[in-house]
Amino acid sequence: MRRLLALLFLLAPLTTALAQSIPKEKELDTLVQRTMTTFEVPGIAIAVVKDGKVVLSKGYGVRKLGETAPVTPETLFGIASNSKAFTATALAMLVDEGKLQWDDRVIDHLPSFQMYDPYVTRELTVRDLLVHRSGLGLGAGDLLYFPASSFTEDEIVAKLRHIRPASSFRSRYAYDNILYLVAGKVIEKASGQPWGDFIRDRIFTPLEMKSSNTSVADFRPGANVAMPHAKADGRLQAIAPMSFDNNAPAAAINSSVNDLSRWMLVQLAKGAIPGSSGAKRLFSEKQSREMWSAQTVQPISEPPKPLAALKPEFSAYGLGWGLRDYRGHKLVTHTGGLPGYVSRVVLVPSLGLGVAVLTNQEERGGFEVPAFAILDSYLGAPRTDWVAAFKAADEEKTKKAELAVNEKRTARSTESKPSLPLGKYAGTYRDAWYGDATIALEGDRLVLRFLRTPALTGELEHWQYDTFVARWRDRTLNADAFVNFSLKPDGAIDQLKMQPVSPLTDFSYDFQDLLFTQVKQAEGAAVTQTQP
Numbered sequence: 226m227r228r229l230l231a232l233l234f235l236l237a238p239l240t241t242a243l244a245q246s247i248p249k250e251k252e253l254d255t256l257v258q259r260t261m262t263t264f265e266v267p268g269i270a271i272a273v274v275k276d277g278k279v280v281l282s283k284g285y286g287v288r289k290l291g292e293t294a295p296v297t298p299e300t301l302f303g304i305a306s307n308s309k310a311f312t313a314t315a316l317a318m319l320v321d322e323g324k325l326q327w328d329d330r331v332i333d334h335l336p337s338f339q340m341y342d343p344y345v346t347r348e349l350t351v352r353d354l355l356v357h358r359s360g361l362g363l364g365a366g367d368l369l370y371f372p373a374s375s376f377t378e379d380e381i382v383a384k385l386r387h388i389r390p391a392s393s394f395r396s397r398y399a400y401d402n403i404l405y406l407v408a409g410k411v412i413e414k415a416s417g418q419p420w421g422d423f424i425r426d427r428i429f430t431p432l433e434m435k436s437s438n439t440s441v442a443d444f445r446p447g448a449n450v451a452m453p454h455a456k457a458d459g460r461l462q463a464i465a466p467m468s469f470d471n472n473a474p475a476a477a478i479n480s481s482v483n484d485l486s487r488w489m490l491v492q493l494a495k496g497a498i499p500g501s502s503g504a505k506r507l508f509s510e511k512q513s514r515e516m517w518s519a520q521t522v523q524p525i526s527e528p529p530k531p532l533a534a535l536k537p538e539f540s541a542y543g544l545g546w547g548l549r550d551y552r553g554h555k556l557v558t559h560t561g562g563l564p565g566y567v568s569r570v571v572l573v574p575s576l577g578l579g580v581a582v583l584t585n586q587e588e589r590g591g592f593e594v595p596a597f598a599i600l601d602s603y604l605g606a607p608r609t610d611w612v613a614a615f616k617a618a619d620e621e622k623t624k625k626a627e628l629a630v631n632e633k634r635t636a637r638s639t640e641s642k643p644s645l646p647l648g649k650y651a652g653t654y655r656d657a658w659y660g661d662a663t664i665a666l667e668g669d670r671l672v673l674r675f676l677r678t679p680a681l682t683g684e685l686e687h688w689q690y691d692t693f694v695a696r697w698r699d700r701t702l703n704a705d706a707f708v709n710f711s712l713k714p715d716g717a718i719d720q721l722k723m724q725p726v727s728p729l730t731d732f733s734y735d736f737q738d739l740l741f742t743q744v745k746q747a748e749g750a751a752v753t754q755t756q757p
Contacts, residue, residue, distance in 0.1 A: 250283075256612075257285045257595055263612050265461055266584050266591035268296035268451050272482035273599055274579040277494065279486045288585070289452040289463050298483040299436055301450045302583035303466060305561030307570050308478040310492075310516075312405055313355055313545025315412050315423055317512035324415040327352040327515065327544075334411045339386040345394050346386075354408040355544045356520040357400050362391030366403040367733035368659055370472045372564070372680040372702065378471050381406060387658035388738070398521045398542065402475040402733070409474030420474050431498060431507060432491055434484035439477050441466040450479075451585040453565020457700035461586070464701050467564045476563060482581050485570065489579030492557070492572055516544040517557050517574070523547075529618040534609070551597075552604050562587070562731075564701065569596045578603055590615035626729045633726075637689040644691050644712060647671055651747035654721050656739045665747065673708065694726060703727075704734040718743045 257269055268286035272279065284296035319325050328350045331338050340346045345360060353359055366388050368374075369381045376384075381403065391399060409420035416423050421439040429437050436449075444450050444466065452463045469477040480488075490499040495513035498505040519541035528535050537549040546557050558571040568583045569592045580599050582592040594611050601609070643650070648666045655661050662675045664685070673695050675681035680702060685693035691710040705726045713719045721743070723736035 253281075253283075254285070256598060259612055260591060260594045261286050263616055264586070264588040264590040264594075266586040266588055267454055267461075268300070268585045269591060269595065270296050270298060270300055270302065270451075270482040270583045271595055271599075272298070272486045272489070272579075272581045274486050274489045274493065275603075276577040277490060277499065279490075282482050282486055284482070288450065290454055290461060291463075296451055296585075297449065299449050299481050300583075301436060301438075301444075301448070301479045301481050302568065302585060303441070303453065303476075303561070303563045303566035304478050304480050304485070304568050304570075304583065305476045305563040305566055306402070307559050307561040307568055308474065308476050309355070309405055310545040310559055310570070311424055311428060311478060311488075312408050312412070312420070312474040313516055314428065314508060315416075315420070316351060316355070316408060317508045317516055317544070318427060319412065319415050320515075321509050321512055325351060325411065331407065331411065334414045335407070338382070338407065341386055341389050342394070345390070348394065351408070351411055352520065352544070353395070354404045354411070356542050357398050358395045358521045359401065359404060360390035360392050360394045360396070361388060361399060361401045361403070362735070362738060363399045363401070364732040364735045365391065365399075365401055365738060366658065367735050368675075368678065368681075368739070369403070370469065371402075371467075371733045372678055372699075373468045374471065374678045376471055376677055378406060378410070381471060382410060384658045398523045400732075402472060405475035406472045412474070421477075424478070428507065429484075431505070432484075432487045434480065434487055437478060437480040437484045439473055439479075440470050441468050441477075441479065442470065443479070449481075451566075451583070453563070454586045455565050455701040456587070456703065462701070464565050466566075469563065476561065480583075482583060485581040485583075486579075489570065489572060489581060493574060493577055493579055516546060517548065518543055519548055520544060529621050531614040531617040531621070551600065552606055554604065560592075568592055571596055571600065573600065573603070576603060588619075590619065623729070626727050629728055630726060639689070641689045643687060645716070645718075648747065650685075650710060650718065652718075652743050653745040654741035655744045656741050659739060661744075662741060695723070702734075704730045706730075706734070706736045 267290045268288055270284045273281035282298040284298055284300055286296050288294045288296055331349045369376050412420050412423055424439055453466055454461055455464050491507050495510045496506045496508040498507055521542045523540040523542060525540050540549045547559050549556050554573050554575050556571055556573060561568040566585060567587055570581045572579045580596050582596045584591040594615060650671055651664050651666045653661055653663050660677060665672050671685040673683055673685055680699050683695045683697035685708055686696055688694050693708045695706045695708050706723045707726055709722050710718055711720045721741035723739050725734060725736055
């Protein structure tokens, strides 16, 4: 789930080779090696399909930094939000079978379903679950399952009724993950199978996607799995794959480029299963058109100057797919991001072309450069050094973020003190949709803990007045957050609010949507103000 990333690159000499069949390996290898070096990506896997055939399926680099096991076409990566297209396809199959319709109301399938606004509860359709226009804010509710939490699927769905909308119903695009969980529940109700079983039995099996699975719990010791990698205070390291089991329909699938080749082929064939001469179908052409039709218009922003050529003429979201143009061709595409994994799948229906790039590091250049390089080669695009362009764009973005943080640091009152003794900030705090977090005085430090999310544990460092910064102990999170206390007139703590420190913080850390109130003070923590 995490930030939807941007696009592109390749060398002109690949144009002829790719157009014929498989690109010259030496040229592609050089490009990928340069990409891995520039963006510090340990491993990359790439698949290309064209006109109903697999023309490339290859792995590069290593599965884990410091080890020698290579990435191969069979290596599993977390594909994250590329899972959403599978969920949309599952619903399309059920529409074909007459078990539901896109414009059915969700409450007609899930009577207990409830959003914050009663009107939205009554009117939200199955289609609305997939297209990011419900009124929820960007990444709303992601902290219920990201980082990994102990909330169950049913608890998360029930908590939707407490998440306030950020805009009116169907008025604007705002990417969310949580409603894909509800879509998974609709699939279960309509088919009689849990989402994971349906995906395995009805999609993986007929497409012979033999390695793919729907949970990191299915990984076995010694299996051909790429370990995810993230930076902790600037240093790259391997991390454990994050479980997404409590919102699997949004982002839990693990797959290989060999398996994704089959997935792209059936999509480009508009539902016909490869090798069946069109006799066997996964879904109908009608549903293919529906999934690839614009449902929600997306705003078009100016890309960073080094990537100016990537600005589309149109951008929209379909059903589980993003839609845009590139060099005069319609793209059907999606990115995916989880801690340590980022990826892209892109289809060009007019060319019968599909490209999948999987990586085990959180750098967008790692997957964008190879994917759109290959596109450029097929389109006969002018030579562009997209490695340099993406690197420059990343540096520009990082510089702006550092300036923003430094401005905050310069503007703060370094001589200010907290209004209360540290121990009096300790206690249990409750948010309507997340639940409980605690603050405890341990030695001379306050420690914040989100009780259902073990990774969100960190020391509170005083910033100014009654504002602190939560420095998470897991430094790979890269998500430090301001923690601001407001007091009542009598000096008691009224509310606790949070917001990310850096603008680079992934949107799934939706701290700004939290509103904690203190429900229990720590024992012995009387509420009196300190004397000047």
